[in-house]
Amino acid sequence: xxxxxxxxxxxxxxxxxxxxxxxxxxxxxxxxxxxxxxxxxxxxxxxxxxxxxxxxxxxxxxxxxxxxxxxxxxxxxxxxxxxxxxxxxxxxxxxxxxxxxxxxxxxxxxxxxxxxxxxxxxxxxxxxxxxxxxxxxxxxxxxxxxxxxxxxxxxxxxxxxxxxxxxxxxxxxxxxxxxxxxxxxxxxxxxxxxxxxxxxxxxxxxxxxxxxxxxxxxxxxxxxxxxxxxxxxxxxxxxxxxxxxxxxxxxxxxxxxxxxxxxxxxxxxxxxxxxxxxxxxxxxxxxxxxxxxxxxxxxxxxxxxxxxxxxxxxxxxxxxxxxxxxxxxxxxxxxxxxxxxxxxxxxxxxxxxxxxxxxxxxxxxxxxxxxxxxxxxxxxxxxxxxxxxxxxxxxxxxxxxxxxxxxxxxxxxxxxxxxxxxxxxxxxxxxxxxxxxxxx
Amino acid sequence: xxxxxxxxxxxxxxxxxxxxxxxxxxxxxxxxxxxxxxxxxxxxxxxxxxxxxxxxxxxxxxxxxxxxxxxxxxxxxxxxxxxxxxxxxxxxxxxxxxxxxxxxxxxxxxxxxxxxxxxxxxxxxxxxxxxxxxxxxxxxxxxxxxxxxxxxxxxxxxxxxxxxxxxxxxxxxxxxxxxxxxxxxxxxxxxxxxxxxxxxxxxxxxxxxxxxxxxxxxxxxxxxxxxxxxxxxxxxxxxxxxxxxxxxxxxxxxxxxxxxxxxxxxxxxxxxxxxxxxxxxxxxxxxxxxxxxxxxxxxxxxxxxxxxxxxxxxxxxxxxxxxxxxxxxxxxxxxxxxxxxxxxxxxxxxxxxxxxxxxxxxxxxxxxxxxxxxxxxxxxxxxxxxxxxxxxxxxxxxxxxxxxxxxxxxxxxxxxxxxxxxxxxxxxxxxxxxxxxxxx
Numbered sequence: 074x075x076x077x078x079x080x081x082x083x084x085x086x087x088x089x090x091x092x093x094x095x096x097x098x099x100x101x102x103x104x105x106x107x108x109x110x111x112x113x114x115x116x117x118x119x120x121x122x123x124x125x126x127x128x129x130x131x132x133x134x135x136x137x138x139x140x141x142x143x144x145x146x147x148x149x150x151x152x153x154x155x156x157x158x159x160x161x162x163x164x165x166x167x168x169x170x171x172x173x174x175x176x177x178x179x180x181x182x183x184x185x186x187x188x189x190x191x192x193x194x195x196x197x198x199x200x201x202x203x204x205x206x207x208x209x210x211x212x213x214x215x216x217x218x219x220x221x222x223x224x225x226x227x228x229x230x231x232x233x234x235x236x237x238x239x240x241x242x243x244x245x246x247x248x249x250x251x252x253x254x255x256x257x258x259x260x261x262x263x264x265x266x267x268x269x270x271x272x273x274x275x276x277x278x279x280x281x282x283x284x285x286x287x288x289x290x291x292x293x294x295x296x297x298x299x300x301x302x303x304x305x306x307x308x309x310x311x312x313x314x315x316x317x318x319x320x321x322x323x324x325x326x327x328x329x330x331x332x333x334x335x336x337x338x339x340x341x342x343x344x345x346x347x348x349x350x351x352x353x354x355x356x357x358x359x360x361x362x363x364x365x366x367x368x369x370x371x372x373x374x375x376x377x378x379x380x381x382x383x384x385x386x387x388x389x390x391x392x393x394x395x396x397x398x399x400x401x402x403x404x405x406x407x408x409x410x411x412x413x414x415x416x417x418x419x420x421x422x423x424x425x426x427x428x429x430x431x432x433x434x435x436x437x438x439x440x441x442x443x444x445x446x447x448x449x450x451x452x453x454x455x456x457x458x459x460x461x462x463x464x465x466x467x468x469x470x471x472x473x474x475x476x477x478x479x480x481x482x483x484x485x486x487x488x489x490x491x492x493x494x495x496x497x498x499x500x501x502x503x504x505x506x507x508x509x510x511x512x513x
Numbered sequence: 514x515x516x517x518x519x520x521x522x523x524x525x526x527x528x529x530x531x532x533x534x535x536x537x538x539x540x541x542x543x544x545x546x547x548x549x550x551x552x553x554x555x556x557x558x559x560x561x562x563x564x565x566x567x568x569x570x571x572x573x574x575x576x577x578x579x580x581x582x583x584x585x586x587x588x589x590x591x592x593x594x595x596x597x598x599x600x601x602x603x604x605x606x607x608x609x610x611x612x613x614x615x616x617x618x619x620x621x622x623x624x625x626x627x628x629x630x631x632x633x634x635x636x637x638x639x640x641x642x643x644x645x646x647x648x649x650x651x652x653x654x655x656x657x658x659x660x661x662x663x664x665x666x667x668x669x670x671x672x673x674x675x676x677x678x679x680x681x682x683x684x685x686x687x688x689x690x691x692x693x694x695x696x697x698x699x700x701x702x703x704x705x706x707x708x709x710x711x712x713x714x715x716x717x718x719x720x721x722x723x724x725x726x727x728x729x730x731x732x733x734x735x736x737x738x739x740x741x742x743x744x745x746x747x748x749x750x751x752x753x754x755x756x757x758x759x760x761x762x763x764x765x766x767x768x769x770x771x772x773x774x775x776x777x778x779x780x781x782x783x784x785x786x787x788x789x790x791x792x793x794x795x796x797x798x799x800x801x802x803x804x805x806x807x808x809x810x811x812x813x814x815x816x817x818x819x820x821x822x823x824x825x826x827x828x829x830x831x832x833x834x835x836x837x838x839x840x841x842x843x844x845x846x847x848x849x850x851x852x853x854x855x856x857x858x859x860x861x862x863x864x865x866x867x868x869x870x871x872x873x874x875x876x877x878x879x880x881x882x883x884x885x886x887x888x889x890x891x892x893x894x895x896x897x898x899x900x901x902x903x904x905x906x907x908x909x910x911x912x913x914x915x916x917x918x919x920x921x922x923x924x925x926x927x928x929x930x931x932x933x934x935x936x937x938x939x940x941x942x943x944x945x946x947x948x949x950x951x952x953x
Contacts, residue, residue: 095663095805105730105843106662204660210806212652212660220644220652222546223535223826290545348812351791365535366650366823369813372788373806383806386663396836403545 077110078393081147083138083164084154085118088178088205090125091382092151097127103386107393117141117164142167149174149392151385157181165190165201172197174397176388178205178381184279184295187286188408191400201400202388207280208233208357210380211373212387217287217361218402224363226288230326230511233280235355235375236264236271237303237323241340242353245311245320251304263355273302274323274338281325285336286401286408288361289329294411298325301339310506313426313477314342317452319510320350326511333412335419340508342424347513348372360513419485422451422510425492428473428502429455435500439476442498446491449481473502479510517550518833521587523578523604524594525558528618528645530565531818532591532825537567543826547833557581557604582607589614589832591825597621605630605641612637614837616828618645618821624719624735627726628848631840641840642828647720648673648797650820651813652827657727657801658842664803666728670766670951671799672792673720675815676704676711677743677763681780682793685751685760691744703795703816713742714763714778721765725776726841726848728801729769733841734851738765741779750946753866753917754782757892759950760790766951773852775859780948782864787953788812800953859925862891862950865932868913868942869895875940879916882938886931889921913942919950 080096082089096103096113104110115133117140135141142150142164150168152175154161161182168175169190177183183190183206194201204214208231217226232238240254255272258264270276282295303323314321319342327336343350348370352358357375362368374380401408429435436455443450454477480488492505520536522529536543536553544550555573557580575581582590582604590608592615594601601622608615609630617623623630623646634641644654648671657666672678680694695712698704710716722735743763754761759782767776783790788810792798797815802808814820841848869875876895883890894917920928932945 091805102665103663105847106658108839108844211809212656215655215660216652218546219831220655220827221823222830223543223823225542348788348791351788363823365531365819365826367814367817367820369651369811371809371811373809377807379805380807383661383663383803386805387660390662391659394836394838396834398834399548404548407545 075109077112078107078389079112079114079146079148080151080389081115081117081141081144081149082113082151082153083117083141084152085116085125086153087378088381088385089118089153091378092153092385093125093127095379095382095386103390107390109393111389111393114146115141115144138164139167142171142173147173149176149389151389152177152179153385155179155181157185162186166193169193169197169199169201172199174200174202174392176202176385176392178203178385180206180276180279180283184282184293187283187293187400188405192405194400195405198397200392200397202391203283203400204388205381205384207283208359209373209375209377210383211357211359211371211375212384213284213359213371214287215387216369216371217284218398221361221363221366224365226329226361226363228326228328228362229284229288229359230324230349231359232322232349232352232357233277233325233359233375234271234323235357236268237277238352238357239263239355240272241303241306241321241323244306244308245315248308250308251306272304274300277323277325277338281327281336281338284325284359285327285334288327289334290403290407290409291334291411292408294413297336297411297413299337299339299416303340305506306340309475310426310508313454314424316454317477317479318345319343319424320345321508322349324349324511330414332418333414335414337416337419342508342510343513349513417486419509420482421512422482423480423488424508424510425478425480425488425505427476427495427505429476430473430500430502436476438498438500439495442491442495446487448483448487448491451479451481453478515549517552518547518829519552519554519586519588520591520829521555521557521581521584521589522553522591522593523557523581524592525556525565526593527818528821528825529558529593531822532593533565533567535819535822535826543830547830549833551829551833554586555581555584578604579607582611582613587613589616589829591829592617592619593825595619595621597625602626606633609633609637609639609641612639614640614642614832616642616825616832618643618825620646620716620719620723624722624733627723627733627840628845632845634840635845638837640832640837642831643723643840644828645821645824647723648799649813649815649817650823651797651799651811651815652824653724653799653811654727655827656809656811657724658838661801661803661806661809664805666769666801666803668766668768668802669724669728669799670764670789672762672789672797673717673765673799673815674711674763675795675797676708677717678792678797679703679795680712681743681746681761681763684746684748685755688748690748691746712744714740717763717765717778721767721776721778724765724799725767725774728767729774730843730847730849731774731851732848734853737776737851737853739777739779739856743780745946746780749915750866750948753894754864756894757917757919758785759783759864760785761948762789764789764951770854772858773854775854777856777859782948782950783953789953857926859949860922861952862922863920863928864948864950865918865920865928865945867916867935867945869916870940870942871912871914876916878938878940879935882931882935886927888923888927888931891919891921893918
């Protein structure tokens with residue numbers, strides 16, 4: 074075997090500790106695969122003394138991660154601190170500046186500074202690798218960069234956030250409310266004390282921005298992604314979806330259209346028969362549509378220390394083998410500017426749920442508004458809440474009744490305009506709920 | 514861009530023609546990803562004149578593929594002839610001998626001569642790449658060699674033959690017999706005129722032998738794989754499986770056990786909720802169990818010209834980028850000898866279906882034989898063929914009735930011994946049907 078590859082690991086949280094343990098336990102596996110020994114020579118962490126289950130007595134400790142990057146006994150920096158700036162950004166820049174390859178799991182940093190950091194890595198001729206940044210243990214980055222290199226990718230979509238998928242799965246399986254499931258997710262450590270970042274879709278958007286760049290060869294623009302979270306999803310929506318043959322999943326979807334990249338994160342109605350519909354709990358699933366291969370779906374653990382560490386080590390082994398593939402699959406100079414297709418131009422089916430006052434003419438008025446906007450309905454379901462209730466004999470409003478409609482493909486602007494007018498017409502009790510349907 | 518990479522393609526059948534078209538149509542994509550132009554400079558095929566939808570007037574034609582390997586304008590040989598020996602073997606050996614990298618889709622050649630060819634490639638310091646040899650467009654080879662490099666793999670299994678999966682899916686969905694579905698598969702071009710190689714499981718065994726070597730770091734021994742095909746599967750089995758919560762799939766399964774590698778290909782009962790159970794038609798699915806990552810499942814097209822060509826081009830782009838990873842993930846000298854765990858030592862659940870003479874004591878005798886061999890039953894289903902039929906009042910045998918049992922985990926030798934004795938006891942009308950259940 075040739076020279077050892079010496080790692081410096083910045084950040085020893087769940088993933089960092091797993092990387093340490095896996096390299097200790099599986100050293101021969103990773104080293105055999107790499108064709109050379111892989112050793113950890115330095116670490117940096119906030120708490121020096123915590124037990125990570127591995128003997129660190131022979132490993133240098135740096136209070137400042139930038140010092141770890143500068144350590145002459147460190148060949149490669151593994152950044153597992155997290156965050157779009159601060160210490161994470163500093164150590165990555167320092168390492169690349171010194172011509173040291175970087176392996177990172179930091180989606181926020183990449184979504185914000187990815188292209189700039191890729192350019193720096195390119196200037197120094199070293200790798201910037203980030204398999205662990207998207208979908209945990211699932212090798213989606215490598216599949217996009219390498220396995221589908223002969224394909225034009227038309228769409229990438231998937232379940233990229235295990236917290237949201239856990240909540241939606243439990244709501245559906247146990248008929249629980251969002252709030253109850255969120256609290257359980259927090260108790261189990263699947264969701265943070267402040268769950269906004271996960272449940273409002275921002276985490277998914279960061280990951281999607283990276284996938285879109287790799288898929289379409291464009292620069293990253295995390296701000297250009299349309300984002301809706303799952304906190305507005307009710308049990309009524311989930312039950313109505315079930316009845317109509319759908320499940321509701323938080324998807325990140327990026328599609329190449331004639332006007333640019335349409336990238337969106339929102340609760341999505343997916344046919345029960347689709348692979349993403351059947352991806353439950355904290356699993357992630359990513360589907361890649363290529364012109365040659367058709368559709369490939371990758372399913373696996375999207376989070377967790379060991380699964381994420383598996384991806385970190387895969388990147389380290391690639392570095393040890395000596396390959397340097399551009400961070401986003403092509404030189405940064407060849408990345409095209411990101412042209413955003415606005416959500417208003419999105420065309421697809423929609424699920425609409427509204428509470429309608431139960432009086433003559435209401436349904437006709439609603440149907441007329443839809444027709445005026447050229448919207449055809451695939452199905453419509455209205456059931457009285459109390460079964461066997463008699464039809465109202467007077468025009469006096471009773472409790473508003475839920476009305477669920479599925480539209481054929483229509484333009485986002487058309488459905489939004491129609492719903493605004495329906496609301497103004499006064500036949501419905503509150504703002505309609507709109508959930509996009511994805512053709513899978 | 515730097516020097517072009519010049520390909521010689523040996524074999525212009527469905528896959529070869531797709532490679533030509535994709536490189537012509539998507540040249541910029543593959544070349545951009547590769548960082549250099551990829552061009553086809555020479556081809557070899559039986560029929561020189563057939564139209565492949567691409568202008569070959571500037572491309573050298575070699576009647577003998579070995580001449581293509583020797584062509585000084587060929588940097589890389591793409592072997593798409595097929596077959597475990599003959600022209601395919603000759604062109605691959607010639608190319609490697611000359612120090613030219615080889616990309617091949619030839620599972621039979623690899624199953625037979627893989628390690629030897631890998632050694633030759635290693636001696637010459639060039640790549641021998643074969644993503645397209647297993648599961649068509651699904652990147653399972655790269656995932657095993659690279660993405661899971663930090664994992665010890667405990668099991669690899671999957672649906673690796675689209676022909677068999679098409680037949681089983683149609684039998685189940687449309688309640689058709691094996692023969693009818695096979696004839697349709699032949700009419701659609703999914704099955705050969707002589708379907709033995711596919712339906713008897715040999716194709717799956719070749720692919721599994723390659724996956725097992727990559728997963729466990731062992732030499733290939735295609736002959737060590739236990740093989741049963743699907744031609745004995747009846748509609749009755751499929752319906753009984755359905756009733757018990759299972760589907761029947763032809764799986765290739767390789768598992769690392771204490772006594773060696775257990776590798777087997779056979780019709781398998783899989784829980785309906787599993788990812789492989791829901792992989793229908795000509796799709797393939799491969800699951801990889803690693804100690805760090807847990808389980809990853811890859812689903813996609815396992816055959817077809819374009820999907821397979823996608824994998825060929827991925828390998829070509831890897832070669833163009835200059836990486837040389839050992840063919841089986843580690844140097845051949847580090848591959849361990851293949852130690853075979855015999856099917857007799859297999860332990861798992863079993864589905865047993867037998868036709869029992871309907872007379873007093875038959876069931877008791879059968880249950881006693883099972884108990885004598887330490888076999889516990891998870892479920893047992895006996896239904897008279899004609900519902901509402903009266904219980905027989907005499908001991909005279911009527912038509913034998915089907916009896917279906919699901920066992921808890923038991924050893925293959927135990928169940929086989931028990932069934933042999935049950936057959937000898939004379940209570941059943943024919944040899945029992947045995948289908949293994951896989952814990953997924």
